[in-house]
Amino acid sequence: MFRWDLDKTYLRSxxxxxxxLLKSAFEKAEDKHAVPGAPALLRALxxxxxxxxRICIVSGSPTQMRTxxxxxxxxxxxxxxxxxxxxxxxxxxxxxxxxVREQVGYKLPALLRSRAQQPKEVEExxxxxDAEMDAFIYSLYGDVLAGRVGDRELEQVLVKVRxxxxxxxxxxxxxxxxxxxxxxxxxxxxxxxxxxPTARFAKYGPRVVPIxxxxxxxxxxxxxxxxxxxxxxxxxLEMIASGEYTLxxxxxxxxxxLRRGRLALAEGARLAFEIERADIEMDARMAAALPPRSEIxxxxxxxxxxxxxxxxxxxxxxxxxxIDYQALLASDALKGx
Numbered sequence: 001m002f003r004w005d006l007d008k009t010y011l012r013s014x015x016x017x018x019x020x021l022l023k024s025a026f027e028k029a030e031d032k033h034a035v036p037g038a039p040a041l042l043r044a045l046x047x048x049x050x051x052x053x054r055i056c057i058v059s060g061s062p063t064q065m066r067t068x069x070x071x072x073x074x075x076x077x078x079x080x081x082x083x084x085x086x087x088x089x090x091x092x093x094x095x096x097x098x099x100v101r102e103q104v105g106y107k108l109p110a111l112l113r114s115r116a117q118q119p120k121e122v123e124e125x126x127x128x129x130d131a132e133m134d135a136f137i138y139s140l141y142g143d144v145l146a147g148r149v150g151d152r153e154l155e156q157v158l159v160k161v162r163x164x165x166x167x168x169x170x171x172x173x174x175x176x177x178x179x180x181x182x183x184x185x186x187x188x189x190x191x192x193x194x195x196x197p198t199a200r201f202a203k204y205g206p207r208v209v210p211i212x213x214x215x216x217x218x219x220x221x222x223x224x225x226x227x228x229x230x231x232x233x234x235x236x237l238e239m240i241a242s243g244e245y246t247l248x249x250x251x252x253x254x255x256x257x258l259r260r261g262r263l264a265l266a267e268g269a270r271l272a273f274e275i276e277r278a279d280i281e282m283d284a285r286m287a288a289a290l291p292p293r294s295e296i297x298x299x300x301x302x303x304x305x306x307x308x309x310x311x312x313x314x315x316x317x318x319x320x321x322x323i324d325y326q327a328l329l330a331s332d333a334l335k336g337x
Contacts (some may be wrong), residue, residue, distance in 0.1 A: 105163030142185030205321030229274025
């Protein structure tokens with residue numbers, strides 16, 4: 001399963017002022033723009049995983065925006081299996097104003113209810129951003145499913161974030177049904193929309209990978225065995241075609257993951273090999289305007305070789321840190337999670 005947030009994860013959304021929030025709420029589908037590379041990555045997940053992959057969107061956007069958001073995804077050629085939006089109008093009509101901004105009491109039970117419908121062995125990759133609490137919520141979700149966080153600790157966290165009593169009850173009920181007793185959340189990718197320091201996410205362990213762009217996201221999934229080199233190439237080409245990224249910038253992104261121990265040199269070399277041999281469909285006009293596969297492969301291989309003789313940190317092994325969620329809430333006030 002692949003779970004995605006929308007605002008600042010898939011869509012470029014600006015909520016820093018009330019005026020910008022209001023503008024976003026009334027935008028047409030054609031006026032909204034995806035983060036470069038996100039549509040290509042989602043299409044690749046659908047294409048390469050096929051019937052084995054399920055794409056689920058759980059967003060804090062209000063339910064009244066469903067039609068506009070669905071049309072934006074359709075325009076981007078993105079297919080999905082589940083689309084959950086937040087009942088903000090209902091919350092306001094009921095005087096639950098805290099729930100409009102509070103995310104744990106909304107997203108966590110939504111994720112758990114969705115998970116309860118899936119086979120216990122299904123693994124998940126989750127996509128979020130650093131504007132709110134996605135790393136916190138996704139990590140907590142994974143630890144609840146695995147059994148590392150029990151009902152007592154979970155309720156304490158819900159009380160601390162001031163989730164409403166019925167949200168706490170719903171979360172505990174959903175957790176009892178969804179809990180599988182082993183790790184199924186394989187990877188959590190956090191798009192650094194706010195450019196938070198990557199070190200801020202170390203407390204969540206190696207499962208959480210902060211990424212500056214979706215080329216890096218595709219690279220992590222390539223290393224995980226989830227995507228092929230061709231899918232990485234398709235994501236890179238769409239990002240270059242957007243005019244916001246150059247081949248050199250993407251090569252820098254590859255080196256950044258190598259330097260952070262998020263990608264092995266061997267994986268970088270394998271990527272260059274697969275890209276040169278990848279066969280992807282592309283509009284002839286676009287193909288003529290983009291660098292050839294051989295040039296892209298050579299650029300990436302050169303960056304890998306440049307680091308091969310240097311002192312790189314060891315690649316972070318897969319694993320799950322023991323996270324003190326209550327301490328996180330007390331120390332960081334949820335900023336940049």
